[in-house]
Amino acid sequence: MTYQVDEKGYYGEFGGAFIPEMLYPNVEELRTHYLEIMNEPSFQQEFHDLLRDFVGRPTPLFAAKRLSEKYQTQIFLKREDLCHTGAHKVNNTIGQILVAKRLGKNKIVAETGAGQHGVATATVCALMGLECIVYMGAIDIERQAPNVARMRMLGAKVVAAQSGSKTLKDATNEAMRHWINNPVDTHYIIGSVVGPHPYPDMVARFQSVISEEIKTQLMEKEGRNYPDYVLACVGGGSNAAGAFYHFLDEPRTQLIAAEAAGQGVGTGHSAATTFLGKSGVLHGSRSLLMQTEDGQVIEPYSISAGLDYPGIGPMHAHLFKTGRAHFYDITDEEALDSALELSQLEGIIPALESAHALAVLPKLQAKPQEIVVINLSGRGDKDLATYQQRLKL
Amino acid sequence: MNRISTVFEKASGPILNVYATAGFPKLGDTMLVLEALQEGGVDIIEIGMPYSDPVADGETIQQSNQISLDQGMTVALLFEQLKDLRKKVQVPVLLMGYINPVLQFGVERFCQKCQEVGVDGLILPDLPMAEYEAEYREVFEKYGLYNIFLITPQTKDKRIHQIDAVSKGFIYMVSSASTTGAKSGISSEQALYFDRINQMNLKNPRLIGFGISDRESFLKASSSASGAIIGSAFVKLLAKSSDLKKDIIAFVREIKGTN
Numbered sequence: 108m109t110y111q112v113d114e115k116g117y118y119g120e121f122g123g124a125f126i127p128e129m130l131y132p133n134v135e136e137l138r139t140h141y142l143e144i145m146n147e148p149s150f151q152q153e154f155h156d157l158l159r160d161f162v163g164r165p166t167p168l169f170a171a172k173r174l175s176e177k178y179q180t181q182i183f184l185k186r187e188d189l190c191h192t193g194a195h196k197v198n199n200t201i202g203q204i205l206v207a208k209r210l211g212k213n214k215i216v217a218e219t220g221a222g223q224h225g226v227a228t229a230t231v232c233a234l235m236g237l238e239c240i241v242y243m244g245a246i247d248i249e250r251q252a253p254n255v256a257r258m259r260m261l262g263a264k265v266v267a268a269q270s271g272s273k274t275l276k277d278a279t280n281e282a283m284r285h286w287i288n289n290p291v292d293t294h295y296i297i298g299s300v301v302g303p304h305p306y307p308d309m310v311a312r313f314q315s316v317i318s319e320e321i322k323t324q325l326m327e328k329e330g331r332n333y334p335d336y337v338l339a340c341v342g343g344g345s346n347a348a349g350a351f352y353h354f355l356d357e358p359r360t361q362l363i364a365a366e367a368a369g370q371g372v373g374t375g376h377s378a379a380t381t382f383l384g385k386s387g388v389l390h391g392s393r394s395l396l397m398q399t400e401d402g403q404v405i406e407p408y409s410i411s412a413g414l415d416y417p418g419i420g421p422m423h424a425h426l427f428k429t430g431r432a433h434f435y436d437i438t439d440e441e442a443l444d445s446a447l448e449l450s451q452l453e454g455i456i457p458a459l460e461s462a463h464a465l466a467v468l469p470k471l472q473a474k475p476q477e478i479v480v481i482n483l484s485g486r487g488d489k490d491l492a493t494y495q496q497r498l499k500l
Numbered sequence: 501m502n503r504i505s506t507v508f509e510k511a512s513g514p515i516l517n518v519y520a521t522a523g524f525p526k527l528g529d530t531m532l533v534l535e536a537l538q539e540g541g542v543d544i545i546e547i548g549m550p551y552s553d554p555v556a557d558g559e560t561i562q563q564s565n566q567i568s569l570d571q572g573m574t575v576a577l578l579f580e581q582l583k584d585l586r587k588k589v590q591v592p593v594l595l596m597g598y599i600n601p602v603l604q605f606g607v608e609r610f611c612q613k614c615q616e617v618g619v620d621g622l623i624l625p626d627l628p629m630a631e632y633e634a635e636y637r638e639v640f641e642k643y644g645l646y647n648i649f650l651i652t653p654q655t656k657d658k659r660i661h662q663i664d665a666v667s668k669g670f671i672y673m674v675s676s677a678s679t680t681g682a683k684s685g686i687s688s689e690q691a692l693y694f695d696r697i698n699q700m701n702l703k704n705p706r707l708i709g710f711g712i713s714d715r716e717s718f719l720k721a722s723s724s725a726s727g728a729i730i731g732s733a734f735v736k737l738l739a740k741s742s743d744l745k746k747d748i749i750a751f752v753r754e755i756k757g758t759n
């Protein structure tokens with residue numbers, strides 16, 4: 108069993124490149140060049156220098172003592188929240204902008220949900236002096252206002268996606284349309300392990316720095332280079348892909364994914380794709396997808412804009428299908444409780460997305476000697492308005 | 501023989517292919533629109549199967565898709581509406597849409613239904629050539645369906661020849677790098693691209709689409725291909741018409757110059 112992409116761009120039955128012919132030249136150019144570019148020593152050097160000096164890597168692996176005491180196990184937090192711009196998203200945008208430059212592109216388009224990927228994209232565009240357009244659902248523009256301001260301050264143009272559900276899915280549609288209309292000079296920086304091959308694999312490789320560091324850090328701290336559990340939230344699945352990557356073939360590590368159940372899996376207001384989805388095609392790949400019997404995409408719901416997506420990356424669909432990863436559905440309420448708990452037990456305010464991963468802890472039943480690594484994908488600054496309102500602060 | 505091939509063989513002038521979203525402007529209008537198109541003298545009809553996330557389409561077609569879905573359109577209902585198609589409409593009919601609804605309906609069942617009601621071919625922009633050849637071609641051919649591929653100004657010659665080799669009926673030449681309805685008119689740069697393709701000696705005829713909206717752009721496109729496809733401009737007409745039959749017939753005659 109392999110969990111890596113095959114030469115046709117598939118993870119088992121999921122993946123592929125279901126794109127209109129208008130996008131074929133760009134995606135094909137990327138497909139034939141990405142590995143070669145990523146393996147160039149000059150690329151590796153530039154990528155790692157920027158991760159160190161600009162992003163602030165390696166991010167710490169923090170032993171969360173009070174949380175560990177509460178759940179009677181050994182909990183470590185992988186502090187992606189300490190990345191420059193506040194989330195893991197920047198690992199991928201640094202990588203992709205270096206690829207874009209080597210492909211001779213001078214304009215960047217991106218989609219964003221919570222605004223974290225948009226901010227991370229606007230940031231690297233400012234750093235490299237490239238023009239940046241970010242599509243964001245009109246509803247998300249309202250609920251993530253601070254990130255909109257950040258993107259604008261960084262010089263990006265933020266365009267509201269007014270179609271469909273006016274959230275992440277529609278922002279992705281608009282970004283793809285923008286790319287169709289500007290095929291020659293523009294690179295599309297997708298923000299998660301979704302989209303047509305080679306995006307899921309490329310993004311997973313850029314994010315894999317997370318698990319690479321976890322291995323080294325656990326070795327230093329605990330004398331073993333694998334945890335018993337790795338927990339991560341899954342919107343499209345990029346932080347989870349990065350946190351799982353180097354443990355995919357490590358049978359001693361259980362991979363745990365947290366999906367946004369919204370108000371609950373059975374309520375019709377949910378974004379828990381593995382519970383509610385069926386195999387289908389959206390945004391260029393075959394994966395699990397929330398859809399009607401007629402194949403129309405269902406508008407998802409989650410309190411967390413970054414998890415409010417009707418699909419998951421094809422790699423995660425494969426991990427689910429093969430049983431390699433175990434998926435939990437976490438409600439808005441559970442995530443809010445866990446966000447408050449982490450804030451008060453450890454002095455860290457997590458992003459709402461990451462709070463979904465934390466909320467698996469009460470259900471996990473890990474043993475006292477076991478090591479649990481939680482990927483804390485981002486910090487909660489962007490979610491303060493929601494926390495204020497929902498936690499009555 | 502497939503009706504599409506017959507049209508190209510018998511055509512005496514440029515071929516007009518018109519796109520109409522199924523179930524639009526009203527859910528029950530599908531057949532009325534098709535019959536009026538035929539009466540006006542259209543050569544090929546493309547019926548759009550509405551989809552929630554039509555990435556290759558611009559605003560006009562997106563909106564018509566959404567309205568149709570909101571009114572209750574489904575793949576199953578469309579086949580129901582088309583059950584007497586061939587009693588009333590003789591021109592070739594293509595279904596245009598996205599792959600996901602087809603997958604959920606079941607690819608073979610979908611093709612079987614197409615054959616049953618008399619659909620001649622399919623345009624599925626997000627079904628790329630490699631997937632088609634590996635997984636779909638056999639079933640499509642079993643039910644006599646032509647799959648129409650797109651080429652764009654960015655498509656490399658080698659790939660155009662590959663597409664030509666697997667194509668039947670015609671090749672859909674996208675006039676510029678765009679989604680549907682984005683630009684209108686034809687520039688001199690586009691004319692160069694049309695000529696370049698013309699000189700490639702492809703076995704399939706070409707129809708030019710995207711940005712064709714009136715008689716002038718129709719004739720201009722048709723001078724470097726077998727004809728052209730009108731989508732967004734027609735959907736706009738449907739959206740504002742208060743007398744569908746009359747307006748559709750007038751639209752087609754105006755484009756074809758038969759009024």
Ligand SMILES: Cc1ncc(COP(=O)(O)O)c(C=O)c1O
Nearest residue numbers: 223342343344345346413460485
């Ligand atoms: C902090 C944070 N975590 C997680 C996600 C979800 O994305 P992914 O599943 O690709 O990691 C987002 C998306 O915006 C985010 O901002």
